[in-house]
Amino acid sequence: MASKVADSEQNGPEAGQLWLVPTPVGNLGDITYRAVEVLRNADAVACEDTRRTGVLLQHLGLKRPLVRLDAHTMYRAPQVLEQYPRLAYVSDAGTPGISDPGAELLQAALERGLAVEVLPGATAFVPALVLSGLPTARFTFEGFLPRSGRERRERLEAIAVRTETSVLYESPHRLGATLSDLAQACSPDRQASVTRELTKRYEETRRGSLQDLAAHFAEGVRGEIVVVVAGADRAEQASAGPDPETLAAELAGQGLSTRDLRAALMERGLSKNDAYALALRLRES
Structure with missing residues (x-):
């Protein structure tokens, strides 16, 4: 099967490579062929829980070094990326970077100039x-x-x-x-x-x-x-709250900048144009 993984195994990216690999949210049969291929060819697999990921790798018949990188140990990301030039990362379940520490690892990889690839796959x-x-x-x-x-x-x-x-x-x-x-x-x-x-x-x-x-x-x-x-x-x-004019005045009274006021109004359901017009009008007054 031709793939980027096979190419990088032969030639290797100059600065390194990080793959974010989705894993099943429940049924282990939902993992993709490509995810298995990436896990097989990575130098190591970083994960939130080495025991849980170990069960997955055992199910897949794979033996790879496991490195714990969760919310409490993500400070180790630069060293791990340095030690393992081709690193795969999985969260406990689903797509890494969605409500888990995978987003921090991705940022660390980008800051180091590494190639990053996110595989499509499971998310809850x-x-x-x-x-x-x-x-x-x-x-x-x-x-x-x-x-x-x-x-x-x-x-x-x-x-x-x-x-x-x-x-x-x-x-x-x-x-x-x-x-x-x-x-x-x-x-x-x-x-x-x-x-x-x-x-x-x-x-x-x-x-x-x-x-x-x-x-x-x-x-x-x-x-x-x-x-x-x-x-x-x-x-x-x-009926959910004050009218937009009153809400905008209340938020402006908290000392928000025009940009922050517009963002706060949009978070409360106003359209982008309405929020901008209100924020601009309050600033001018």
């Missing part, structure tokens, strides 16, 4: 979004919400007024609280879905109102979880 939020039955033409991926504080409130407010679908990840023991917070911020009747254990034996997608989902999952569940929330309709937008 796309199948969960499709399974939700909610509109998919436009959506916003939120990743994990902050656990508490002002930033969490602002992210919840942004979801509440956003007209496109929102997608987020959540841990099992915080799912009930997050669904309750979403129901309070958006409205109890806002439609949503919860998907867990994707591609595994006990995969489940439950659809309904945020209020019903919060009650159903109040005791928590097991597995990796994706929450999908419908966008706001016009009536919900009108």
Whole structure:
């Protein structure tokens, strides 16, 4: 099979190469032929959890050096990239760089002038979004919400007024609280879905109102979880908070620059043009 991996094995990139390799979110049969080829030919495989990745490599019949690079050890990235010129990186599941330390490793590689390649493959939020039955033409991926504080409130407010679908990840023991917070911020009747254990034996997608989902999952569940929330309709937008003029004045009173004010207004659901016009008008006044 001709490939960039085979070419680099023979000739080798001058400065080195980093591959971000997606791994299955559940069913190990979902890994691609090309991902296996890259893992086989890499000098080493960096990963979040060497035990978990070791199980995957054993399943694939591969023996490669494993190097731990997670959120706590990413400071070692420059040394690892220096030691292993052809490095493959995998996260615990899915595509590296999506809500995991892979993004930091990629930045470190770019700063060193290394060649970087991201393989296409598994990620949890796309199948969960499709399974939700909610509109998919436009959506916003939120990743994990902050656990508490002002930033969490602002992210919840942004979801509440956003007209496109929102997608987020959540841990099992915080799912009930997050669904309750979403129901309070958006409205109890806002439609949503919860998907867990994707591609595994006990995969489940439950659809309904945020209020019903919060009650159903109040005791928590097991597995990796994706929450999908419908966008706001016009009536919900009108009742979700102050009118744009009042909101802009409140934000401007916090000392935001014109650029930051425009970004904050867009996060709360205003269009780019409306946010720019409001921010500009406030600056001139």
